[in-house]
Amino acid sequence: MKVVLMVTMSPLKFDSRVDREASSLVEAGYRVYVLGLGPLPENCVWTPIQVGIVGSTKSSAGKRSSIFWRLVKYLTLVPYRYSKRRQFIRQVRERIEKMREVAAIDIIHAHDLPALEATKPFHKDFLLVYDSHELWTGRKLRGLGSRFEMSRDARIEALEVQSASAVITVSDQLAEELASKFGREVFVIRNTFPISIENPPRRINYLAYAGNISDGRDLNTVIDGALEADVDIKLMGRRISGFQLKTPLEVIDHGSIEEAGKFIRDGGIAIVSLESGIENHLRALPNKLFQAIAEGVPVVASDFPAIAQIVRSNNLGVLYKPGDSCSFSNAVKQLSDNYFQFLENALTARKTLCWSVDSENLQNIYEKICIE
Numbered sequence: 001m002k003v004v005l006m007v008t009m010s011p012l013k014f015d016s017r018v019d020r021e022a023s024s025l026v027e028a029g030y031r032v033y034v035l036g037l038g039p040l041p042e043n044c045v046w047t048p049i050q051v052g053i054v055g056s057t058k059s060s061a062g063k064r065s066s067i068f069w070r071l072v073k074y075l076t077l078v079p080y081r082y083s084k085r086r087q088f089i090r091q092v093r094e095r096i097e098k099m100r101e102v103a104a105i106d107i108i109h110a111h112d113l114p115a116l117e118a119t120k121p122f123h124k125d126f127l128l129v130y131d132s133h134e135l136w137t138g139r140k141l142r143g144l145g146s147r148f149e150m151s152r153d154a155r156i157e158a159l160e161v162q163s164a165s166a167v168i169t170v171s172d173q174l175a176e177e178l179a180s181k182f183g184r185e186v187f188v189i190r191n192t193f194p195i196s197i198e199n200p201p202r203r204i205n206y207l208a209y210a211g212n213i214s215d216g217r218d219l220n221t222v223i224d225g226a227l228e229a230d231v232d233i234k235l236m237g238r239r240i241s242g243f244q245l246k247t248p249l250e251v252i253d254h255g256s257i258e259e260a261g262k263f264i265r266d267g268g269i270a271i272v273s274l275e276s277g278i279e280n281h282l283r284a285l286p287n288k289l290f291q292a293i294a295e296g297v298p299v300v301a302s303d304f305p306a307i308a309q310i311v312r313s314n315n316l317g318v319l320y321k322p323g324d325s326c327s328f329s330n331a332v333k334q335l336s337d338n339y340f341q342f343l344e345n346a347l348t349a350r351k352t353l354c355w356s357v358d359s360e361n362l363q364n365i366y367e368k369i370c371i372e
Contacts (some may be wrong), residue, residue, distance in 0.1 A: 002370060003104055004032045005096070005126075006046075007119055008111035009088050011054040012036040014238065016257060016287055017133060017170075017191055018111060022046040024359040025366065030107075033099070035092055051091040077143025085114050092118040107366070112136060113153055116160050123163035127369055130164040131189075135174060138279035140216060158182070165369040168362075171306045174283040189362050191287045192355045193294035196261055200296035200347060201268040204336060206232035207300070208267030210260045211288045213251055214240035216281075218273040218302060218322050223247050225320070225328025231336075233271070236263050257291075265295050269317075269335060272301035276322040285310065292316075293350045298342035300331045314349035317342055 004025055008018050012034060022032045023045050032046040038053040096119070099105065109129040110116040113136045119128070137154045161167060161182050168187045169175050175186040207226050211217065213235060223245065226233035236252040236259075252263065264270050270292035274281040283306045292299050299317035301307050308319055318331040335342055 001029060001031050002106040004030045004107045004109055004366075005099070005105050006032060006034040006036075006109040006111065007092055007115035008034065008036040009085070009114040009118075010036055010111070011039060012048045012050075013039045013041045014254065015111075016193075019044060019046075020193075020355055020359070021109070021131070021189070021362060024355075024362050027359075028363045028366065030366070035095055037088075049095065051095055052088055074142065075144050077141075078145040078149050081143075081149070085117075088114060089118040093121060096122060107369075113157050117156055120160055123160065128164045129365075129369070130161050130167045132167065132169040132174070132178060132186075134170070134280050135177060135283060138283075140278045140280075165372070166365050168365065171283055171285040173306045173309075177283060187361070187365055189358050189365075190290065190353070191285060192290045192353055192358045193257070193261075193287075194355045195350050196265070196295045198261070198265060198295070200343065201265050204231070204268035204339060206234050206267045207269050207271050207332065208234055208236070208264045208297075209271040209273065209288075210236045210263055210291070211286065212240050213237045213243065213245070215243045216275045216278055218275040220246045221275075221323055221325050222271055222273050222300075222328055223249060224325035225332065228325055228329035229332040231332055234263070234267065236260060261291060261295050264292055264297050268297065268339075269332070270295075270297045270299045272299050272307060274302045274304060274307075274322060276302075281322075282306070290353065293346060293353050294355075296343065296347040296350055298335055298339065298346050300328065300335055310353070314353070315342065315345045316349055317346075 006018060006022055008015060018034060022034055025032050026045045033049055034046055035049045035051050038050045040048045040050055105126055107127045107129060108119050108122060109131060110119050111131045112133050116130055136157060137150050141150060166187060168189045169178055170191055172188055175188050179186045223233060235249060238254040239251060272286055272289045274284060281304050285306050289307060299311060301311050301317060301319055302322045303319035311317055311319055318335045320331040321327040
């Protein structure tokens, strides 16, 4: 039995891509360990190993919103991110060295650049899979020195990815970008979900947003647009420090995948919103899009190329212009007027846009690199 060691600088309890991939590999006969941040998940079929814990997600914006504190944050964000990453790298390397003393490792699966950098000393010893969840150098970073930080990351990624036996990512658009950037083939494993066994919705009760409550999600636009459309909107997710909603709205705490699925089904329309002005969003295919598809729920989604390609080609819902509450309101009305047709389209699309397809693709990639 081959042993896979996944590494991620994300909280294991909340990273559904890591969970699905690790579970898929266990199903295929691999033994899988995952190094990542706490909190840890419960009842998973793979072995979670904690190397640090995610920071508090409670917002401190009300306490530290003065010009002084904003300046302090601007000056210290880059050193803070660097310090946290160095700490993660050190802990990962120490843990891998200890694991090697008691167990054989065959494959390292590095999720995003921090994991790729953390596992650098072991790239020549094991097969390496680099799993890019996003265009790492296309993120929106704040703080003095963020351009230097991004340039440094680009150099590290371009160098270390050459050791990979396979590179995978989340969308066709991002795969094309990375293939051009790295000069090699990049495979696509989408953030799809298993098809829900629950009954799909039959009516619209509210607009459902399930995801991080944070900057970059265009949440203030969709809340304003929901008010204009006179439709209730509900939010479920983790509150990320530093972000505040302009309109006070109750947020349901982040729950399990099953709880999020029920939340979306009960609503009847899923919101897949992202903000403009961030390079990554042009190629992003968020989890929430595919979870809506798995539940058979139509979507109102931001009009970005990767998202739009999935929505339009399957007629899953209506797109809106990010940042434009009027556009969002009109999209909600258009979807509502043709709701049952969009519902039928979503139920059809989930037969192919589902995890069983992507799981098989992942297993095939592993089988190929192990044979080679």
